[in-house]
Amino acid sequence: LKIGYSFNESLFGKYLVASTEKGICNLFFEEDKSTAIEELKIKWHKAEISETSDSNQLKVKKFFERKSSGKIDLHIRGTEFQLKVWEALLQIPESRLNSYSDIASKVCTSRASRAVGSAIGSNPVAFIIPCHRVIKKTGGIGEYKWGQTRKTAMIFYESNKHLNQTGNQN
DSSP: OEEEEEEEEETTEEEEEEEOSSSEEEEEEOSOHHHHHHHHHHHTTTSEEEOOOOHHHHHHHHHHTTSOOOOOOBOOOOOHHHHHHHHHHHTSOTTOOEEHHHHHHHHSOGGGHHHHHHHHHTOSBTTTSOGGGEEOTTSOOOOOTTOHHHHHHHHHHHHHHHHHHHTOOO
């Protein structure tokens, strides 16, 4: 398996995006390039990894720049349960929030909130698979691998964008 990666910046910070010929396999926020590369190598220890950009990565860059809303192909791996959770996250509309138990109810049973939280925490494609749209049932932000400040910024960004699109003013 050949994986190319590149570094870019978004409103939410620096990120590494990695892809195969099939699609994006990882996207994570990381200020330190060597840490990001090491994490990628650990996740894909049998792959041939190099710093090269491709059209899949360019789609992500355009997505963050809001220059395109086209389809981004993914090449992710996970357990059957993780894949169900990630698919449920993709169904949450931009600027909407769900609780962990809401997601658990969609994929199995509301009692599986902790398992859902673990699956969300192992999301390999930050922001594209919108794990930031899941909060605690009590309304608290909850945990976020890339930091609560970043998660809050993402939520407010999408909410503000939605308000501007519908003609409402802040």
